[in-house]
Amino acid sequence: MPSTLDLASVFSKSRSPRLNGTGTGTDEHRAARLHKKPSTTIRYQSVAPASYEPPQFDRIAHLAALSRAATQDRLNEQVVQPRSPRLNVTVDVPSIPRAYARATVTSFSSTSTVGKPPVIPVIPVIPRRTASAPTRDAVLPLVTTMEVPQPSRPQLAPTRSVSSSSKKLQKKSTGTFFSAKGKRRLQELIWKSPKPENQALPRRGQGENERGESSSPWFSDEDVKVAMDKLHNPAAIIKPSDALELSPRNVYLRLTSCDALRILQPLYPPAFLATTVRRKVIRAAFGGSFGIFPEILPKSEALRGFGNFAFLSLEAQRHAPQLPGAPGLFFDVDGTKMPYEVECRVMVRTSPDKWLYVGQYTFVRTGTMSGEEWNAQNSVARLSWAREISEGKKRYRVIRARIKLRYEFGREPTAGEVRAKEDEDREDPIEVKVRDALRDLGEGKETMHIWAMKCVGYDYAFQKRLVKLAGEQKA
Structure with a gap:
């Protein structure tokens, strides 16, 4: 078989070369097809003027030279001479292994010169790997979640009244949630009513009216009653207290605004879910202080495997979750921020010295309490929050600094002044009178922030350990 390929003879013969696998081809092509060695096809597009005469050297080096010249011309964006119509020529090269891919040469310049035969560039074939299904233990989170279809909003005629049946709450069960090991199971129940597109949370000063009704009439009293009944725990003993409390309509509005009005109901025996333990037993087992957000040492947290606790009392936080997986509000x-940016395990005191684990929760901002909502609270509740600020707790250090600077300067302090005053509070606690804190809260200079609590999971292993601790404390 000849070692060179005369392209001029190919174009001058009456027989056309093999185009895209068709045609008879030249003698060199027929000799190449009879060659028994394994070969790999290289496809390129040849542009040859009538006066083109290729140099006489090895055909493989000649093809590589044309490919390299075409690549260099495209990179330099040189203006080449007019070219004749392109011809697709198929050449079998036995010397290239079959493990390499097919190289495609789209164009080359007819004026390029080659000094010496270059090395043929070959492109290795990279096998395509299909993404195999990952293992369940490796990718699934603590509790998997599921997309919930949003209810369609009905097109209401502006001149017709809407009956309460058209806005009836819908109870939807979206299925069962399984954890990585299949132990923690949750079932999601949603209660929703149609909501117009322009509906938003009430701004400051646009809260409830004198009758305690919200200015958002897109949900009915029946909707509110059904939703609030589902969030109530019959076993919880809530004594009358002077805590902050919103109307059921406003609670419903804030929960639906951030898509938190849903219940992730754990599919376990009711007796297992309703097991409560004492606070001192939890502290002895997991450490931490007796505050709302106890600080657990990293060493203790790593040793016990649990952390990020939140202990809420229904007497102080009236709208806290009462059932496992139920939503709630936190005042x-x-x-500025919550102590835990990630999820935390929430314990709720349903009765004196009995704490119930309700699940893993995240806190979502729902705005601040409006002026009308704050002034509608009883005087004892407002006074208790003013005392919380003035007692010198670390969480309210920034608020005390702002109140103190307002009293001294008679204006709103800057961010730099607040940071400097906050540093002084770390060394020597700032003394803020209760009446000053109560005045700023009433005037709206300091506001009460409301967070929606959304359940994102339920730790079966943690509740199982609490059940074991409850059995030990009874013994």
């Missing part, structure tokens, strides 16, 4: 004066 706090400091709205």
